[in-house]
Structure formats: C-alpha cells, structure tokens
Amino acid sequence: MKYHPINASLFIKNRKNFASQMKPNSLAIFNSNDIYPTSADGTMPFEQHRDIFYLSGVDQEESVLMIFPDCPNHELREVLFVRETNDHIAVWEGEKLTKEAAFATSGIKTVFWLQELEKVLFEMASYCDTFYINTNEHYRAKVETETREDRFTKWLLAKYPAHSVAKSNPILQRLRSVKDAIELDLMQQACNITEKGFRRLLQFVKPGVWEYEIEAELLHEFVRNRSKGFAYTPIIASGNNANVLHYIENNQECKAGDLLLLDVAAEYANYKSDLTRTIPVSGRFTERQKAVYNAVNNVKKEATKMLVPGVFWKEYHVEVGKIMTSELLKLGLIDKADVHNEDPKWPAYKKYFMHGTSHHIGLDTHDYGLIHEPIKANMVFTVEPGIYIPKEGFGIRLEDDVVVQEKGEPFNLMKNIPIEADEIEDLMNQK
Known part of the structure; x- marks a missing residue:
C-alpha cells in the first residue's frame, strides 16, 4: 500500500x-x-x-x-x-x-x-x-x-x-457515518493531497490546454503524495461541458474566455475527499461569470452553516433551495412569477440547480448514512451548490468537505484550498 x-x-x-x-x-x-x-x-x-x-x-x-x-x-x-x-x-x-x-x-x-x-x-x-x-x-x-x-x-x-x-x-x-478522530485525520490527508493538485493546476491552466492534460497533472501530484489516485472518476469540464453534471470524457480543449469546472479529488488510505472548483481558463472572470460565481459561493457558505446536529437531510435541502432561489432572483435567471407559479415538487430554482447540495463522505465518496435520521456531530458532508446556464455557455459548482461539530459551524477540511474569486485570479496570474 x-x-x-x-x-x-x-x-x-x-x-x-x-x-x-x-x-x-x-x-x-x-x-x-x-x-x-x-x-x-x-x-x-x-x-x-x-x-x-x-x-x-x-x-x-x-x-x-x-x-x-x-x-x-x-x-x-x-x-x-x-x-x-x-x-x-x-x-x-x-x-x-x-x-x-x-x-x-x-x-x-x-x-x-x-x-x-x-x-x-x-x-x-x-x-x-x-x-x-x-x-x-x-x-x-x-x-x-x-x-x-x-x-x-x-x-x-x-x-x-x-x-x-x-x-x-x-x-x-x-x-x-460518524467518524473517529483517526478517520478524520486520514480524510484531512486526502484533502491536503487534493489541495496540492489544485494549486498545481492554477499555474498550469491556460487557453489551449486540453482537459486530459489537466487530468494528467492531477494524477501525477496525487500519486507522488501517496494517494492511489482519484477518489472518483474526475470531471474536468470546460465551457458548456460543465452543464453535463457527470461529464467524464475530459477530451476537449480549454478555450480563452471559458470557465473550467473541476470536480476532482484524491483518496488516501481508502478515505475520500471530494472537491469542486470553477476557474477562468484565461485567468480572469468576466463580470457576469464572477457574479454567478459569487452567488454560488454565497449559497455554499450559508448551506454550510446549516449542517448542525439534529437537522434532517431532506429539510436541509429545502432550506438550501430557498437560499438558491434568492440568489437566482438577484441574477435575473428567474423572476417572482416563476417562484409564485412553481411546482412544489420541482421548484423554480431546479432549472439552474438540479442536484442535491450535500452527501455523506468517508470510505465511499457517497458514504454510508441513514438520511431519514438526524445529522450528528462528526459526520462529514460535502457542500456543493451549483448554477448551470447552458445558454450562457458555462456552469459553476463549488464544493468543500466539512465535519459537523457538536456546537457551532462545521469544520472545513478544505479551508486551505483557494475558493474566493479574487484569490483564484491572483494565483492564476502570478509570475
């Protein structure tokens, strides 16, 4: 091993x-x-x-x-x-x-x-x-x-x-579903290896690079840090490819002006990490791209705060949907009439955010956990909202792995992995 x-x-x-x-x-x-x-x-x-x-x-x-x-x-x-x-x-x-x-x-x-x-x-x-x-x-x-x-x-x-x-x-x-301290240390190591891979990419990605070249860079960094490799099949999706939720072909060229969605992470000792970041291929977001990016980041921050003991998984997703609805209204992607006339079983926000926000993670990427029972301390969840806009040619998803605490906000195992839009731009443009 x-x-x-x-x-x-x-x-x-x-x-x-x-x-x-x-x-x-x-x-x-x-x-x-x-x-x-x-x-x-x-x-x-x-x-x-x-x-x-x-x-x-x-x-x-x-x-x-x-x-x-x-x-x-x-x-x-x-x-x-x-x-x-x-x-x-x-x-x-x-x-x-x-x-x-x-x-x-x-x-x-x-x-x-x-x-x-x-x-x-x-x-x-x-x-x-x-x-x-x-x-x-x-x-x-x-x-x-x-x-x-x-x-x-x-x-x-x-x-x-x-x-x-x-x-x-x-x-x-x-x-x-409830992790021991040793397990949390192993998951932290997986996240740390993932961080090394992501930071490597920020200096590598530019117009003309191919998605599979990015995959190769990540695999190199993961394996050289004692990982077997990817925790799951990597998604490296440039441009409109990001609007295919499980895009795994990774065979397209990254073009100037496009965004690149990276759902990629390392495993360590069979324990998984699960990261998503979205970065600008040219090193700078457009004004519109940054507005959508910040909206997704806001949802992620608010959703993270809600992962506390006693909360039920299904109710949590309903509340996250309300936050996403507010952000989509601000972006002009939906209007009040859309919300007023929405089908409760498929709310208006689902047009742009059609998947769940969180799942258990541990030895499996979609780890064990009885979702009809309340959340407990030391459970580990992903938090991964997204907004997907095929008509505008991009999709944005952001994801971290967080540990539920007995009191207070969850602890983010990926807190050292860059996520703020300005920091991403600064790191991509370092000489």
Missing part, C-alpha cells in the same frame, strides 16, 4: 462498536471484494470492500472477517482468514499478509489461512443462532454484478438453512 500504516486501535474500536449492536449469540461475516476481470488475463485494480476494511484494516483480496462476541470458544470471537502466502506468490504477485502482519494490521489475534474457513465456520455455526449477512442497502446503490459477498451468502444460507438471518448494513450505516 502507498499509505502509511493505520493504528490498529481504529479497527479494534470499530469491531467493538459493531459487536455491541449485534443480537445475542450471533455471528457476522464480511468478505473482501473480487478482483474483477477485463478480458484475456487482464483485471481491474483491486478495490477493497469498505466494510471489511472499516472493521479490520485488511486491504487484500480473498480475506474474510468473522465477529462472534458470544462464542463460547474465546479464541473464535474475532477471526480473520487470509490467503496463504509463500515464496512463489511473493515472486509473482508481491508481498501478501502473513498471519503476524494480519494481526499487526487488524489487532485480531486469531488468524487462519483461507483454506481452513469451512472447518472453522462449522464449529462457529454450531454455537450460534443467527448469521449477520452483509448486503448493500445504500440509497444510491444499483448493483447488477454478483459480488463475492453475494456468492458467499448464497453458499452460507444453503449450507446452514436452520439459522436465523440478520442484516449488518443498518448497523454499519450508523457507525460508518
């Missing part, structure tokens, strides 16, 4: 918190992700399942975690299975976890090779009444591929049909 080792105390605490919410005499099982094929003998880069990483720190394929707090055999209350390594594997694939390294990473004392799983599970299953299976119930999830977790669940329930079944996901949704 490129990242520095993470203190195992994080994963020990996470397992303890999860176990405290399990039913009596139950066993929870978590699998690593598959390595997915491309074609021939090609594969996609491995990405660990965030749940097993959250609970163990193990960042390796073919690993299985079992948590059984009430197991009468104390040695089997926490069990980790990893793929057996040897000299041949070390030569062809590189270093894999030994049992000792798996313990150092996770804090789990009982580590078996994967081929022992069925035998050990048989003993554990004879003691327990309920299996916790791990299903993906994120509100944005739309998964068509059968995962390693899915295959294991089918096998498990066929092998042990008399056991009761419970779901791990609701527990993890609550636990993962």
